[in-house]
Amino acid sequence: MRSFDHRPTKLYKIPQRGRVAGVCAGVADYLDISTGAVRFMTVVLALFTSIIPALIIYAILAMVLDAKPYDLYEDEQEEEFWKQTRKAPDYTAAELRRRFRDIERRTTDMEAYMTSKRFRLEREFQKLED
CATH class of the missing domain: 1.20.5 (Single alpha-helices involved in coiled-coils or other helix-helix interfaces)
Structure with missing residues (x-):
């Protein structure tokens, strides 16, 4: 049985799919887009704004976001339903x-x-x- 604090519409980090802390992987999963695209946009944003604020934001997200639970969805059909709900x-x-x-x-x-x-x-x- 799933915990009530594990919500399918919540933004999670996915450390096992991430390069550093899994924040970009979590954002990509939440938006249902490529992880590479999110990483690219993060680097571009950091280069155009300033690297220091981007690193601070990334570090804050890495600390604040919960890791995605393994039992968040019962099956692939439920996962697809919640992705469509977010979209x-x-x-x-x-x-x-x-x-x-x-x-x-x-x-x-x-x-x-x-x-x-x-x-x-x-x-x-x-x-x-x-």
């Missing part, structure tokens, strides 16, 4: 609403069948066959 939360919420409406419709159809005369008649025929 487009409005779309994901709409997709969930659509799925729940579909489940509600199917449940209503099933309830209507289970309470219908046809279901009772078919059940009586099955009893006669047994």
